[in-house]
Amino acid sequence: MTTHAPQAAQSVTLPASLEEAVAALTAMPAAVPVAGGTDLMAAVNAGQLRPAALVGLGRINEIRGWQYQDGHALLGAGLTHARMGRPDFAALIPALAAAARAAGPPQIRNAGTLGGNIVTAAPTGDALPVLAALEAVLLVAGPGGTRREIPVSHLLAGREMLRPGELIGFVRVPLLHAPQVFLKATGRTGPGRAVASVGLVLDPARRGVRCAVGAVAPMPLRPLEAERWVASLIDWDGERSLAPEALEAFGEYVGAACVPDQGDPVAPGVLHLRRTVSVLARRALGRALTS
Numbered sequence: 150m151t152t153h154a155p156q157a158a159q160s161v162t163l164p165a166s167l168e169e170a171v172a173a174l175t176a177m178p179a180a181v182p183v184a185g186g187t188d189l190m191a192a193v194n195a196g197q198l199r200p201a202a203l204v205g206l207g208r209i210n211e212i213r214g215w216q217y218q219d220g221h222a223l224l225g226a227g228l229t230h231a232r233m234g235r236p237d238f239a240a241l242i243p244a245l246a247a248a249a250r251a252a253g254p255p256q257i258r259n260a261g262t263l264g265g266n267i268v269t270a271a272p273t274g275d276a277l278p279v280l281a282a283l284e285a286v287l288l289v290a291g292p293g294g295t296r297r298e299i300p301v302s303h304l305l306a307g308r309e310m311l312r313p314g315e316l317i318g319f320v321r322v323p324l325l326h327a328p329q330v331f332l333k334a335t336g337r338t339g340p341g342r343a344v345a346s347v348g349l350v351l352d353p354a355r356r357g358v359r360c361a362v363g364a365v366a367p368m369p370l371r372p373l374e375a376e377r378w379v380a381s382l383i384d385w386d387g388e389r390s391l392a393p394e395a396l397e398a399f400g401e402y403v404g405a406a407c408v409p410d411q412g413d414p415v416a417p418g419v420l421h422l423r424r425t426v427s428v429l430a431r432r433a434l435g436r437a438l439t440s
């Protein structure tokens with residue numbers, strides 16, 4: 150483990166293992182973990198955060214790749230968006246790769262990590278709807294060698310929090326071996342934050358369609374009734390195709406569920422956002438079924 154003291158008030162510790170990082174955080178309760186720094190340093194530069202000390206996660210090799218376990222992939226929290234966007238990762242978890250490719254400009258994708266995206270939990274976090282649709286589980290390392298699991302949806306909904314000294318080590322996602330799609334609408338051309346996004350996965354073994362809508366609420370929303378309804382229409386043992394009217398109805402179902410009326414008459418902005426979500430959901434399912 151290396152420690153630097155760039156200023157009297159601040160130290161930067163660079164542990165080489167997850168265990169060392171947890172130990173450093175436990176020893177310095179005021180310290181904050183930093184991975185790629187794209188969110189954290191933006192907050193520091195904006196004067197919103199003044200960490201007394203930093204524990205850098207960039208030298209922890211064990212969380213920079215992935216491994217396989219019982220039909221799942223254990224993704225290291227230190228995987229960068231750039232790494233997840235590469236073809237070998239895309240062959241494994243296509244929707245997460247697509248989200249990673251959409252996550253900001255190249256310099257952000259080179260530094261920004263999966264773990265940072267989850268902990269920042271911005272509504273516009275591109276990985277988040279995909280992780281919600283995959284029903285990903287976070288593997289958390291804590292003081293004294295403790296390990297616990299948190300469904301990503303519980304963390305994003307604030308039903309569970311990381312405790313002092315805890316770090317996300319890995320993210321467990323099922324390998325579904327079936328089409329999956331991520332689509333994102335931005336307010337302007339080129340890379341930008343999502344106005345709305347959709348992560349959609351087919352799960353043939355469970356005969357399920359799982360869909361999560363990002364950016365329209367503080368956390369990704371799952372339109373569970375729409376998922377169940379459309380899954381019941383699909384011939385899972387046959388061609389897995391759907392009539393255009395069914396795709397359209399699915400889109401509208403998802404839009405109405407995730408962007409509800411907030412007044413009477415419904416504001417034009419709400420109608421526009423609902424329409425955007427409907428189109429994304431319809432296209433995502435259509436692409437998944439024809440892949």
Ligand SMILES: Cc1cc2nc3c(=O)[nH]c(=O)nc-3n(C[C@H](O)[C@H](O)[C@H](O)COP(=O)(O)OP(=O)(O)OC[C@H]3O[C@@H](n4cnc5c(N)ncnc54)[C@H](O)[C@@H]3O)c2cc1C
Binds near residue numbers: 182188260262263340
């Ligand atoms: C210009 C710009 C454009 C962007 N565009 C997009 C975009 O289009 N889509 C998108 O999704 N994001 C975007 N982002 C946000 C950002 O790049 C991502 O959220 C990124 O994934 C954050 O990862 P990081 O490693 O940089 O996190 P950091 O900044 O290092 O950390 C963020 C937070 O996570 C905590 N943390 C990090 N790793 C762990 C861990 N393993 N365990 C526990 N806590 C941890 C840190 O303490 C901190 O609180 C953009 C950011 C910028 C500056």
